Amino acid sequence: MTLFERLKTHAASQWADYTRHAFVDQLGKGDLPIECFKHYLVQDYLFLIQFARAYALGVYKSPTLADMRHSLEGVKAILDVELELHIEICGRWGMERQEIENAPEDTPTMAYTRFVLDAGMSGDLLDLQAALAPCILGYAEIGKRLQQDGSDNPDNPYQRWIQEYAGEGYQDLAKGFEAWFEATSDLVLTDHRYPRVLSLFEKACRLESDFWQMGLDAKA
Structure with a gap:
């Protein structure tokens, strides 16, 4: 059993609450209110800016050049791919990059990003990876499941989002991260x-659930 599989087993309830959240379910069915998705997407853009900083912190925390390169790939994937996906989708509603970047951070966004950065600052590379893992690996699992369920059909308004995280590029990124996480743990x-690694993983899962809920609450 890999470390990731072990963590998912011991944090089964937190993992299920996150990856099977009502936000994800509605997104897959295509009946998620558009205002919920828009609010989530803007906040996720702001989240990813801090997530890129966390990956950059991974460069500093890396004990080897190979680890540094893994961290750098994470930074590049966020800055060159994920953020641009958000700009592309938001552009359909006439939202410009500057408007998105100047949006205020919601409380769940601040709580999650600062947690990840603190985990890395106060710990080592493994601690940082444990805090990053639910986001990176959870989105891969969600995207793949929704695609297998047929949720990425042309009638789903969120097809583009699903295809991005179910796609080969992101799936390969997640597999690479999981292998890197495992290699660090071996050492x-x-x-x-x-228990500390599990606690970080559990907390990140809970914060992911809060992030989805923030999106759902936007319809109120």
């Missing part, structure tokens, strides 16, 4: 340390 993880 530094001990039985004594595992």
Whole structure:
């Protein structure tokens, strides 16, 4: 059992609450209110800016050049691909980049991003990876599942989002991260340390659920 599989098993309820959240379910069915998705997407753009900083922190925390390159690939994927996806979709509603970047951060956005950055600042590379893992690997799992369910059909207004995270590029990125996470754990993880890694993973899952809920609450 890999570390990721072990963490998902021990944090099964938190993982299910996150990856099977009502926001995800409605997005897959295509009946998520558009205002909910728009609010989520803008906040996710702001989240990804801080997430890129967390990956950049991974460069600093990396003990080897290979680790540094893994961190750099994460930064590039966010800056060159994910952020541009958000701009593309938001552009359909006439929203410009400057408008999105100047939007105020919602409380769940601040809570999640600062948690990830603090995990990296106060810990080592494994701690940072544990805090990053639910987002990176969870989106891959969600995207793949929704595609397999047929949710990425042309009638779904969120088809583009689903296809991005179900696509080969993101799936390969997630697989690379999982292998990197496992390699780090092989070097530094001990039985004594595992509870801290699990706690970071669980908290990140809870914050992901809060992020989805923030989107749903936008319809009120």
